[in-house]
Amino acid sequence: MGTARILIVDDELIVRESLGGWLERDGHEVDTAQSGEEALEKMKDTRFDILLVDIKMEGMSGLDLLKAVKETDPDVAVVMITAYGSISTAIEAMKNGAYEYLLKPFDPNELGVLIEKIIEHQAQALETQFLREQYKERSRFESMIGQSRALQEIFSLIEDIAPTESTVLITGETGTGKGLAAKAIHSKSPRHEGPFVVVNCGAFPEHLLESELFGYQKGAFTDAKTTKKGRLELAHGGTLFLDEIGEISMRMQIDLLRVLEDRVFYRLGGTQPIEADFRVIAATNKNLEKAIKEGSFREDFYYRLNVISFSMPPLRDHKEDIPLLAEHFLHRFARETNKPVDQISREAMDEMMLYEWPGNVRELENAIERAVVVCKGRKIMPKDLPIFQPEYAALPSDKSLKEVERAHLISVLNENEWNIAKSAKVLGIDRSTLYNKIKRHNISRPS
Amino acid sequence: MNARPKNTILVSPVGDLDLDSEFLHELCDKISEIFGCECEIMPLLKEIDFARDPVRDQHHSTLLLERLSALAPHRVLKVLAITTVDLFIPVLTYVYGEAQLGGKSSIISTYRLQETHSAKVTPATYQCRILKEAIHELGHTFGLRHCPNESCIMHYCRKIQDVDRKSTELCRYCKVLLSDEMKRLASE
Numbered sequence: 001m002g003t004a005r006i007l008i009v010d011d012e013l014i015v016r017e018s019l020g021g022w023l024e025r026d027g028h029e030v031d032t033a034q035s036g037e038e039a040l041e042k043m044k045d046t047r048f049d050i051l052l053v054d055i056k057m058e059g060m061s062g063l064d065l066l067k068a069v070k071e072t073d074p075d076v077a078v079v080m081i082t083a084y085g086s087i088s089t090a091i092e093a094m095k096n097g098a099y100e101y102l103l104k105p106f107d108p109n110e111l112g113v114l115i116e117k118i119i120e121h122q123a124q125a126l127e128t129q130f131l132r133e134q135y136k137e138r139s140r141f142e143s144m145i146g147q148s149r150a151l152q153e154i155f156s157l158i159e160d161i162a163p164t165e166s167t168v169l170i171t172g173e174t175g176t177g178k179g180l181a182a183k184a185i186h187s188k189s190p191r192h193e194g195p196f197v198v199v200n201c202g203a204f205p206e207h208l209l210e211s212e213l214f215g216y217q218k219g220a221f222t223d224a225k226t227t228k229k230g231r232l233e234l235a236h237g238g239t240l241f242l243d244e245i246g247e248i249s250m251r252m253q254i255d256l257l258r259v260l261e262d263r264v265f266y267r268l269g270g271t272q273p274i275e276a277d278f279r280v281i282a283a284t285n286k287n288l289e290k291a292i293k294e295g296s297f298r299e300d301f302y303y304r305l306n307v308i309s310f311s312m313p314p315l316r317d318h319k320e321d322i323p324l325l326a327e328h329f330l331h332r333f334a335r336e337t338n339k340p341v342d343q344i345s346r347e348a349m350d351e352m353m354l355y356e357w358p359g360n361v362r363e364l365e366n367a368i369e370r371a372v373v374v375c376k377g378r379k380i381m382p383k384d385l386p387i388f389q390p391e392y393a394a395l396p397s398d399k400s401l402k403e404v405e406r407a408h409l410i411s412v413l414n415e416n417e418w419n420i421a422k423s424a425k426v427l428g429i430d431r432s433t434l435y436n437k438i439k440r441h442n443i444s445r446p447s
Numbered sequence: 448m449n450a451r452p453k454n455t456i457l458v459s460p461v462g463d464l465d466l467d468s469e470f471l472h473e474l475c476d477k478i479s480e481i482f483g484c485e486c487e488i489m490p491l492l493k494e495i496d497f498a499r500d501p502v503r504d505q506h507h508s509t510l511l512l513e514r515l516s517a518l519a520p521h522r523v524l525k526v527l528a529i530t531t532v533d534l535f536i537p538v539l540t541y542v543y544g545e546a547q548l549g550g551k552s553s554i555i556s557t558y559r560l561q562e563t564h565s566a567k568v569t570p571a572t573y574q575c576r577i578l579k580e581a582i583h584e585l586g587h588t589f590g591l592r593h594c595p596n597e598s599c600i601m602h603y604c605r606k607i608q609d610v611d612r613k614s615t616e617l618c619r620y621c622k623v624l625l626s627d628e629m630k631r632l633a634s635e
């Protein structure tokens with residue numbers, strides 16, 4: 001059983017409330033809108049997995065809403081709710097990409113089964129994508145580089161906390177190098193000869209994360225043909241790095257809290273206690289205090305993690321490190337691609353210093369990688385940088401950060417023919433972040 | 448104002464039930480044990496025609512919950528109403544019961560609990576189902592949602608026979624979540 005983020009669109013208050021209540025008790029995140037217009041407004045800030053839409057509504061019809069949604073976000077499953085009188089419209093909706101229609105009143109099981117099916121489909125799609133991307137992922141920038149005061153402070157902090165056994169929570173925007181900081185703590189700690197095991201909590205669908213962390217005993221479930229060690233076990237004697245900790249479910253939080261408290265755990269289906277001999281470092285780009293207030297993150301788990309915490313600065317706050325970082329990436333990619341590129345032009349460097357780098361160091365790394373590939377001579381020129389594609393270059397310099405980001409997103413999306421996975425990679429952010437940004441900036445695909 | 452914390456769960460029969468008082472007391476004991484509260488039997492609603500849909504010949508449970516919350520005495524923490532009439536919410540054909548998630552009131556109907564494949568079940572099975580549905584709906588009022596663990600009382604059963612398979616207990620996750628909620632209530 002998975003849970004979904006569901007938007008109910010219906011002009012009757014009693015339907016919104018009672019159906020919403022039913023779905024909430026079933027564990028889903030539910031929001032409601034009383035019109036198609038309100039639904040589209042809500043979808044700008046929030047990504048929903050499923051829309052339940054009444055076909056007959058005042059103002060924008062359910063069918064029009066379906067068409068609008070399918071245009072901007074074809075991955076959302078739209079389920080139409082219809083009365084006997086409007087079956088022909090429901091069939092029309094199916095032709096327009098509706099996932100299914102339900103004839104009201106419908107059996108609660110019918111609704112439950114349908115939602116489960118949708119969640120399974122979406123999880124499968126995500127899983128395939130995840131496996132594909134995990135395969136492509138290679139280890140990127142290997143060490144932390146920077147001479148700025150901001151980074152020097154981080155370095156000395158790392159020196160101080162590395163020798164302790166305390167749990168560490170690293171916060172900061174995506175691409176700021178939280179993983180590198182974790183790695184640095186590990187390599188300076190007494191556990192440096194042990195393994196450094198990374199778990200990207202946000203990348204795993206929930207059911208995979210559990211077996212990935214805890215491992216399983218042969219026969220624990222149908223697919224468990226052999227016994228498999230989980231990452232907790234693999235981290236024995238070393239450090240366990242839980243990246244994107246803000247993404248894990250309540251249940252996983254309860255389980256991990258217990259491991260941290262009891263210092264033992266069990267494989268799925270296992271009865272033998274296994275000693276938890278690892279130090280935990282967690283990282284997130286989320287505001288966990290806010291998540292606690294909203295009830296999606298456990299306070300007790302937060303305090304367990306947040307024994308020592310620090311924040312990685314965004315690249316725009318230590319721009320003086322850009323030249324050093326850029327040089328470093330340049331030499332690495334030139335070596336990797338065997339291209340005789342060994343300089344960055346003054347103009348290109350100036351442009352990089354002006355840019356705000358919403359994707360931080362990772363975006364800079366990706367920009368240099370691309371520049372090395374497209375560069376014709378020995379010197380990187382402004383035109384080689386993805387951030388200075390025509391649309392972008394036309395921007396006056398007094399634009400707000402928000403506008404700059406929007407323009408940048410558009411240019412990257414266009415450049416990658418709206419391939420979300422590719423664009424996200426270029427931007428150095430994950431897909432869901434990119435989706436959210438597209439929504440927030442109200443960017444739509446040019447037809 | 449009121450120094451005494453609310454600590455009572457009301458089991459509130461609606462109209463006449465086909466249940467003896469011995470069973471109702473057993474139900475109360477189980478509720479006390481699981482939720483750590485006092486439990487009393489007290490009717491609140493007699494007349495429920497206001498919630499009846501004449502076309503469907505069923506009662507709209509959401510309206511009943513609203514009324515129950517309004518009628519419950521101040522000292523009452525949660526209400527569990529039990530009725531023999533068939534319940535529905537708009538767009539769904541029926542519900543076994545309904546609860547205000549994290550709210551005050553819940554209700555269960557015995558209407559669909561007596562049969563399996565149109566054969567009557569034994570009185571013991573029938574009562575056991577009522578007990579499980581009651582705890583399940585009350586669990587919702589404490590903010591618990593459906594649980595994937597099939598033996599947990601908060602598991603949502605598609606088929607009534609599956610109810611017979613689940614236990615009368617909360618799984619360890621749901622226990623943790625319940626104790627969180629209890630701590631939160633105590634600090635209010």
Ligand SMILES: [Zn+2]
Pocket residue numbers: 025583584587593603
């Ligand atoms: Zn339920």
Ligand SMILES: [Zn+2]
Pocket residue numbers: 594595596599600601602617618619620621622
């Ligand atoms: Zn449970």
